[in-house]
Amino acid sequence: MIRCTVHGLSVWGPGLSGWAASEAVLAGTVPWSEAECAVPAPALLSPTERRRAGATTRLALAAASEATEAEPDRAALETVFSSANGDGAVVGALMEALQGEEVALSPTQFHNSVHNAAAGYWHIAVGSTRPSLSLGGHDAAFGAGLLAAAATALVRGGPVLLCAYDVPMPAPLHGARPTAFPFAAALVLRPAEAPGARAVLELDPRPGTVPEAVPADALAALETGNPAARALPLLRALAARREASLRLAAGPESHLELRCLPC
């Protein structure tokens, strides 16, 4: 079992425009209502990098920025960026461009197509030389990222930013891999004994997959619409400062038994 603590938080998704605006909704004291989320421009990026970064990177950076607002030094955090689809707009445009007779790919699009593009922009934005991990994981990408980030906090002993994000891909990729809406969730994790935590997490990887539950409400119905929205049950427990035992898909053949203990 891995123990770690949760510190800063962020969420961006339908009707969830940042943690500050969404905490009461997630806690259940204000009803959720469907609304497009307007992601702010990444203020931490220089104007040049801001022009180069697409919508997927902007979403990831919005979540990463908010979750680290209270951090004394953003550059001190290791990072885990977790995304099933990566930047589908870039990959889709490159796939189309490869179909031409005379192929001429955009160099900027090509380097933006790497799965660690969002992580790269983040580390440039905050001037961080700390290690960074970028993960995939299909619908289990959030759970996989949480496992990797918690293991990193435990083994290397420092603060870790986990940022999970996904954006619908353009057609025709969308038809082969539908994602219903953009969603991002970010958490700052520290080792178990770190002071000032919102909650302690206990993670235990177990074999077997998790059956899809029938959604209990409209907010829960978002969980299957985007891999990063699988964070919602944990985010709701954290917002409500409620003790919770959760099961979270973390891989093709495994899941996490997750306990959330408010501090």
Next chain:
Amino acid sequence: MSGRASPWPLAISARTVVTALGAGVEPLRAALRDRISGLAPARFPSAPDGIWTGEVPGLEEAAPPPGLAGFDCRNNRLAELALRADGFAEAVRAAVARHGAHRVAVVVGTSTAGIEETEQAYRRRPEGQAELPADFDYRRTHDLQALPQYLQARLGLSGPALVISTACTSGARAIMEAATLIAAGVADAVVAGGVDSLCRLTLQGFNALELLSRGPTRPCAGDRDGITIGEAAGLLLLERPADAPPGATLLLGAGASSDGHHMSSPHPEGLGAVSAMRAALDSAGIAPEEIGYVNLHGTGTRANDAMEDRAVHHLFGAAVPCSSTKGWTGHTLGASGAIEAVIGALCVEEGLVPGCLRVDQPDPEFRSAIATANRATPLQRVLSNSFGFGGSNCSLVIGRA
């Protein structure tokens, strides 16, 4: 669990590679010794004119078993060839018997997974049809998770599975995170490494960046002109030394860093590279002079090799021989860190410093000790470097305690 446990060292209980030199460790070992390159003029469909590649032979015979046919794609065929070679699948079965299927994790890296299947799906569409063909299986081919899912299904594993995609450090970074999972207590053994396959995206993308060599790559040469892209699979079975065969070569440490500088150009002074190498040495608890050979990332581009020379010289001076083995295999992108970890182990076991292929003289501007001929010498420890787009850096230390 609370408190920190050191991951190091871990034992390489088993290893397998598939490269342009063929399937298995033995063709690679012989080619390193005999200085035979696996690179050839590109045969891959619609490759840019004049380039060479490190294409793996025998993929047509490497279809997944019938029950896993939905996973069929170039990338998973590379993984399949690797599982069949070097007794690797059998070694994993033995690890399952020791620890249980749920205690054997899979942590693997890939930059493009089965995206080549998607490229074909776009092409297979009839004139006027926008949708991809109905039989195109995105989840089991293109999706990054297709790789660990295939390995788990093929090996009967039910432990944690992570797929890492940090461009050209993916394979090395996967090996580092495998150690993190063992140290965190959530796995007793890990199938770790990387698989990456030739595809139009990377061939045309590196061509657009004007980074492809015309002819075979010549890393560290004064007139080097770029990368030769290869494809490969490299897998290591990592366990605590007490669980491994006696005398197994060790993974002694690993370190990573970010440049935080630019998306596709390395930091000119190699600051990120220096901090990754230093972190790897620190994790292994050794000083630079205890390294006998540095296996460079050495892609053959002007910028990478110059940066890496400065970074290596900063830490090692001109005292430690170093070279790139990409003249043998090509730059296998997300697999390179994994196959070069195996090469590092082979160098220790053989007592071999493999000098850069097709390079008479190293770049006269370089100050580190670039080897251009093979040298037989007892080696205890090898440092292996990987650097990638997005400013990702990772170094591994392989050898004996």
